[in-house]
Amino acid sequence: MISSRFSKLLSWSYLIALYGFIFLPVAxxxxxxxxxxxxxxxxxNGATLKWYGEVFADSRLMSALGNSLMVALGSATVACxxxxxxxxxxxxxxxxxxxxxxxxxxAPMTVSYLIIALGLxxxxxxxxxSLSLWTVGIGHxxxxxxxxxxxxxxxxxxxxxxxxxxxxDLGAAEWQVMTQVSAPMLMPSILAAFFLAVTFSWDEFIIxxxxxxxxxxxxxxxxxxxxxxxxxxxxxxxxxxxLVSVALLLIxxxxxxxxxxxx
Amino acid sequence: MxxxxxxxxxxxxxxxFVTPALxxxxxxxxxxxxxxxxxxxxxxxxxEIVMAWNFDNYIEFFEKAHLLKGLFVSLEITFTVTLISxxxxxxxAWIIAERVPQKWQRMALIMAILPFWTSxxxxxxxxxxxxxxxxxxxxxxxYLGIISEPLELASTxxxxxxxxxxxxxxxxxxxxxxxxxQMPPNYRRAAADLGANGFQVFWHVVLxxxxxxxxxxxxxxxxxxxxxxxxxxxLGGNNELALPQVIMLQLGRRADFPMAATLSIxxxxxxTLAYIACARWLKMERT
Numbered sequence: 149m150i151s152s153r154f155s156k157l158l159s160w161s162y163l164i165a166l167y168g169f170i171f172l173p174v175a176x177x178x179x180x181x182x183x184x185x186x187x188x189x190x191x192x193n194g195a196t197l198k199w200y201g202e203v204f205a206d207s208r209l210m211s212a213l214g215n216s217l218m219v220a221l222g223s224a225t226v227a228c229x230x231x232x233x234x235x236x237x238x239x240x241x242x243x244x245x246x247x248x249x250x251x252x253x254x255a256p257m258t259v260s261y262l263i264i265a266l267g268l269x270x271x272x273x274x275x276x277x278s279l280s281l282w283t284v285g286i287g288h289x290x291x292x293x294x295x296x297x298x299x300x301x302x303x304x305x306x307x308x309x310x311x312x313x314x315x316x317d318l319g320a321a322e323w324q325v326m327t328q329v330s331a332p333m334l335m336p337s338i339l340a341a342f343f344l345a346v347t348f349s350w351d352e353f354i355i356x357x358x359x360x361x362x363x364x365x366x367x368x369x370x371x372x373x374x375x376x377x378x379x380x381x382x383x384x385x386x387x388x389x390x391l392v393s394v395a396l397l398l399i400x401x402x403x404x405x406x407x408x409x410x411x
Numbered sequence: 412m413x414x415x416x417x418x419x420x421x422x423x424x425x426x427x428f429v430t431p432a433l434x435x436x437x438x439x440x441x442x443x444x445x446x447x448x449x450x451x452x453x454x455x456x457x458x459e460i461v462m463a464w465n466f467d468n469y470i471e472f473f474e475k476a477h478l479l480k481g482l483f484v485s486l487e488i489t490f491t492v493t494l495i496s497x498x499x500x501x502x503x504a505w506i507i508a509e510r511v512p513q514k515w516q517r518m519a520l521i522m523a524i525l526p527f528w529t530s531x532x533x534x535x536x537x538x539x540x541x542x543x544x545x546x547x548x549x550x551x552x553x554y555l556g557i558i559s560e561p562l563e564l565a566s567t568x569x570x571x572x573x574x575x576x577x578x579x580x581x582x583x584x585x586x587x588x589x590x591x592x593q594m595p596p597n598y599r600r601a602a603a604d605l606g607a608n609g610f611q612v613f614w615h616v617v618l619x620x621x622x623x624x625x626x627x628x629x630x631x632x633x634x635x636x637x638x639x640x641x642x643x644x645x646l647g648g649n650n651e652l653a654l655p656q657v658i659m660l661q662l663g664r665r666a667d668f669p670m671a672a673t674l675s676i677x678x679x680x681x682x683t684l685a686y687i688a689c690a691r692w693l694k695m696e697r698t
Contacts, residue, residue, distance in 0.1 A: 159506045166503050167522065170581060173537030174526045176547055180540065188540060190550045230432040237428025241421060253432055256440045260638025260682070262655050263675045267443030270450050270668055290439045293432060322424055351530035354640055358662075367532045374536060374645065378543060386533040393528040401521070 174390065181383035188380040199384035209385060212369035215281055216350055219365055223288035224296075224345035230289070231296030232338060236326055239304040240312070250301075257294040264290055265358040272359070279361040287355035292345040299344070303337035304330075336403055343400040347393055451672035460668055468673035478670075481657035482677065488568065488643070488653060489636045492575040493629050499576065500583035501625070507584070508591040520588065524581045535645035538574045539565055542646070566648030574646045575636055582635075583628040590624030591617075623693060630689040634682050654678055 180188035184196040203209055234253060238246055256264060268287050272279065308330065315329045316322075331338065353367040360368060366389060373382050454463045472478045507519050526534065541547045542564040549561040564570060594617070602612045640655035647653065652660065654674060661671040 156510070159502075159510045162502055163506050163510075166499065166580065170523060170526055170577065173534065173541055173577065174529065176540050177533070177537040187545065189543075189546055190554065230435055233428045234432035237425045241425030241428075243422070243425050243429065249429060249433060252436055252441075256436065258634070258682075258686070259444075259679065260634065262638050262640055262658065263447075263679055264440065264443075266658070266662075266671060266675050267447040268439060269662075270672060271443040271446045273668070274446055274450075286439055289435065293435060297432065326428075347528060351528065353530060353532050367530045370530075370532050370536070374532075374539075378540060378545070382536060383540070386529075386536060389533050390529045393530075394525065397525075397528055 177383050177390070178387045181380060181387045183380045183383070186380070188378050188383045199380040200388075202381050203384045203388065206381075209366070209369055212364055212366045213388075215363050216366040219281055219285050219288060219356070220346045220349040223285045223292060223349050224342050226285075227289045227292035227296045227345050228300075228338060228342045231293055231341065232300050232331070232334075233326075234297050235301035235304055236330060239301060240309065253297050254294045256290050257298075261291060261352065261354050265355040268355075269358050279359055281360065281363050281365075283359040284356045284365060287359050288349040288352060291352070291355065292348055295348070296341040296345055299341040300334060300337055303334055308333050339403050340400055343396050343403070347396045347400075350396070351389070351393060447672045448676060450669055451676050453669045455667050455669055458666065468669050469677075471670070472673060472677060477652075478657060478674070481652050481654040481674070482681070484568075484651050485637050485654040486681075488571060488575070489633055491572055492579060492636050493632045495572070495576050496579040496583050496632055497625055497629060500580045500628070501587055501621075503580070504584045504587035504591055508588055520585065523584055527578065527581045531639065531641040532645070534578065535574055535642050538570065538577065538646055542570050542573070565646060566650060568647060568651065571643045571647035571653075574642045575639075578642075579628075579632045579636065582631060583625070586624045586628035586631070587621060590621040594620050626689055626693060630685065633685050637682065638678065 176188075179192065181199055182195040182197070183192060184194040184198070234249075237243065238250060243249065265287060268283070268290070269279075272283055277283065311333065312325050312329050315325050320329070351367065352365075353371065356365040357368050357371065364372075366385075370382065370385055370389070373379070373385070449462070450460065451468055452462070452464050452466065453460050454465075454467060455461075503523070507516055507523070511519050529537075539546065543549070544561045544563070544565065546565065548564060549558075552558045553561065598616055598620070599612050602616045607615065638655060640653075640659055643653040643656055644659075647656075649656075655678070658671050658674045658678070661667040661674065
């Protein structure tokens with residue numbers, strides 16, 4: 149009995165210790181973003197919103213934030229549309245070499261972002277495409293397309309096939325079947341893919357860093373802020389980035405949760 | 412005849428759906444990769460890149476110590492991180508699966524992976540706050556009078572490893588947890604009925620059944636860890652460079668695209684070898 153109580157105690161202390169380790173940096177980041185002083189380290193001098201004010205008054209950070217949102221929403225939309233169409237084509241029709249096609253579409257997932265970025269950089273240099281937010285967006289579609297395709301493809305079951313067939317028998321054209329029957333049925337997984345893609349693009353650094361020049365995204369701007377060392381303003385903007393990611397995940401969780409609840 | 416033409420029409424329509432995604436992947440993933448592979452066979456003359464079609468860059472990689480060292484540093488860091496992460500994550504996954512009440516398990520997992528969703532840059536900066544010379548740990552210890560001089564925590568390999576472990580403990584907890592909850596409880600009961608003690612049940616039944624989860628998680632850790640530039644750059648500093656840092660160095664100061672491409676190909680070969688090893692192992696396990 150004693151040993152079981154002891155092992156219970158041990159488990160709970162281990163759990164708490166590891167959660168402490170996992171949350172330590174985030175807690176420090178957020179706490180000292182309110183620091184009333186020049187250094188985001190203990191002792192904590194008292195709370196102020198001054199640094200958030202500075203973040204929102206900083207035009208460079210704000211334009212980077214706008215760029216990030218634009219790239220994230222744009223690349224996630226393109227990745228979702230391409231991924232949905234490909235999943236529809238591969239799940240509903242018999243195509244030659246469909247295994248190879250699926251493999252090709254998933255392939256970018258297995259390669260590090262650094263290599264994808266470098267390949268695109270050398271190619272853009274070679275062709276003479278100048279770097280901009282467009283090139284960043286292209287890179288982000290490359291990393292998000294496999295994700296969107298895989299998620300949507302996995303959710304295309306046979307029971308939806310019959311409903312689509314019924315719609316076709318009733319005279320719907322193929323594009324009508326796709327947009328008015330399949331897409332609404334698959335909406336939960338399409339949205340899940342979309343929000344996941346937005347999150348990935350929003351947080352991505354190395355592709356955005358290598359493929360942009362004058363206009364940059366938020367992680368790249370934060371990277372350049374790091375040169376000035378520890379600064380409560382960096383804490384504040386980092387907290388904002390974290391908050392947006394958590395918000396996106398909450399939306400995702402609600403969608404997935406709703407879907408499982410419906411079933 | 413009629414069915415054949417219907418089939419061709421169907422087929423053409425199907426290609427219409429798949430082609431855009433395929434073209435995108437070919438144009439922005441396959442072709443760039445081929446271009447990069449070709450550039451790795453070129454040489455740099457001044458600021459010009461001349462196609463030489465030889466393997467000089469690859470030979471140079473094995474001859475120059477500072478380049479080769481990047482690979483070894485990366486491999487050492489990656490293996491250390493993978494090992495520590497597995498050791499830390501396994502008990503956590505087990506506790507969540509066994510000790511945490513069922514209805515809280517989902518919540519516990521979501522909490523465990525929450526910091527996973529901050530960008531690499533922000534996460535590494537957060538660890539810098541904790542570990543820097545005037546960071547949380549040093550300031551607290553000095554404040555408490557335990558040390559008088561700040562410890563050298565940041566800009567070390569230890570800092571890089573801590574930053575990575577933090578990230579991958581979450582990932583591995585997920586994959587191991589998924590394996591643990593799939594395991595039917597009867598297996599363990601049967602082993603216990605046959606006279607195995609707690610440790611024997613774990614060693615002969617539970618551990619072998621969760622090895623696939625460990626391996627999948629460990630492989631993901633390996634791939635993501637060895638290809639990351641941010642964590643070693645922010646936390647490890649410039650004392651010793653990991654391979655991605657060496658790659659970025661070629662790009663930045665020297666604009667040496669051929670060498671950067673060569674190093675990337677080498678990085679990819681290493682990852683592919685790890686993948687083959689992992690896939691083979693999983694296949695052997697199944698048969």
